[in-house]
Amino acid sequence: MPRSKENKGISRIDSKTTHGWFVRGYRNGKTYSRLFSDRKYGSKSKALSAAKAYRDELKQELAAIPKKPRHRRIVVSDKRNSTGELGVSRTTKTSPNGNHHECYSVSWRPESGVQKCTSFSIRKYGEKKAFKLAVELRRKMMREIHGAHFYRKLSEQKKSK
Known part of the structure; x- marks a missing residue:
């Protein structure tokens, strides 16, 4: 058929x-x-x-029959992560003229199917400050998406594993 x-x-x-x-x-x-x-x-x-x-x-x-709401899966850790902060990675960007720029990239998903990202230049902010800004933004966005107590719930979830 x-x-x-x-x-x-x-x-x-x-x-x-x-x-x-x-x-x-x-x-x-x-x-x-x-x-x-x-x-x-x-x-x-x-x-x-x-x-x-x-x-x-x-x-x-x-x-x-009403559909059950889908629950978004929260990723607790990833073995490929080298910065220690999920959603933050050290990357090299190449500009249109061919120059390479080191930065910390931050990514998050405000809703299912949508990914947002931004980066902080290591040349502009320095290694430590660029990383700190990236981590702060990631944590701020995760709290906006999942609620103010997101990191407290996350640490409890890690302990239970």
Whole structure:
């Protein structure tokens, strides 16, 4: 059966002992499924018609179930991190004229699917101050995103591991 919007959520099963159309839907981690056997419905086409009717009914039922909110995963540590502060890295930027500039880059995700970043020049601020500014900005942004007690919760989470 070629894939089409008309047959979305319906698969054909043809094995040694089973022949029919399989309808499947998902909501909040649960799978809702049902097989429409060719034998039970008399033919392939009648089984497909019944499967489509069930699929449409299931679609309405699943739409009525509210989706659970997705929880954002908080990364506690990363073995590749060399600065000791997650989201802060020492990098070299190359300008359009070919000059190389050392800096500390800071990145954070204000919302799912969006990444923000900025950097602090080591030449302008010096090694220690550039790193300090980068860490302060990262921590400020994480508190804005996750709440004022973010680092307290994070240290508790690390202790429990």
